[in-house]
Amino acid sequence: MKKVLYSKFDKKRIDQLPIAQFQGRIIVIITKGETKKAVDYLLSQGILGVDTETRPSFEKGKTHRVSLLQVSTYNICFLFRLNLTGITPDIMRLLEDTSVPKIGISWHDDILGLQKRCKFTPGYFIDIQDLIGELGIEDKSLQKLYANFFHERIIKRQQLSNWENRVLTDKQKLYAATDAWACLKIYDEITRLLKTKDFELEIVKDELQDNIPEEREG
Numbered sequence: 001m002k003k004v005l006y007s008k009f010d011k012k013r014i015d016q017l018p019i020a021q022f023q024g025r026i027i028v029i030i031t032k033g034e035t036k037k038a039v040d041y042l043l044s045q046g047i048l049g050v051d052t053e054t055r056p057s058f059e060k061g062k063t064h065r066v067s068l069l070q071v072s073t074y075n076i077c078f079l080f081r082l083n084l085t086g087i088t089p090d091i092m093r094l095l096e097d098t099s100v101p102k103i104g105i106s107w108h109d110d111i112l113g114l115q116k117r118c119k120f121t122p123g124y125f126i127d128i129q130d131l132i133g134e135l136g137i138e139d140k141s142l143q144k145l146y147a148n149f150f151h152e153r154i155i156k157r158q159q160l161s162n163w164e165n166r167v168l169t170d171k172q173k174l175y176a177a178t179d180a181w182a183c184l185k186i187y188d189e190i191t192r193l194l195k196t197k198d199f200e201l202e203i204v205k206d207e208l209q210d211n212i213p214e215e216r217e218g
Contacts, residue, residue: 003199007138008206009148020152022177024075028168035090038078043093043100045073049184050104050125052113053163053176055083066113067163070180071102077177083164087118097123103187105129105142128183131190136201146182149189154182 029038042048053068069080071094080091087095095114104110107127114120129140139145143154158175165172193199 008204009144017153022181035088039090048102049180051179052110055164056160070176072180103183
């Protein structure tokens with residue numbers, strides 16, 4: 001049977017889903033000297049997932065610069081601590097690279113945040129939000145999209161944690177890596193479904209979201 005997708009996924013159902021987490025190796029980059037080797041490796045790959053994190057501000061009018069750039073393959077994720085390294089020439093090379101596709105979500109906003117640290121010309125980036133409309137999906141968030149495509153839940157509890165802590169916690173590292181890796185997974189599924197047309201879309205109206213039927217096996 002075809003895979004069932006929803007134009008809008010019921011947020012209340014997400015808590016009932018099994019948890020999805022990155023299972024690969026996480027490497028934290030904290031010095032400028034470490035960035036070259038990491039970037040060389042990443043640019044040798046065929047495709048990358050990307051995301052950023054910023055220390056939240058709870059004071060009106062006060063903002064912080066992007067603290068973390070996470071870049072993932074399917075089994076290794078590098079966490080570049082930009083609050084420690086800044087945007088080095090090698091990180092700039094990664095951001096301006098035009099050969100390796102880098103997949104993000106709401107990535108236009110991430111680019112603006114990164115450019116506040118250092119001006120650069122964005123390279124080969126693909127924003128998932130620019131693609132999902134082709135499937136008829138209206139949701140924009142990573143958590144809802146992942147739940148819709150894979151019936152699994154991405155935990156977002158660390159989103160508002162302090163990304164400028166002296167040492168990132170294991171939970172922070174796993175959260176950051178999972179978000180970048182999840183972009184790869186979603187992109188692969190979008191491209192597969194656009195090619196095969198092996199899906200059915202159920203249109204969900206706002207007032208009916210609480211009554212979405214269970215997914216059928218696909």
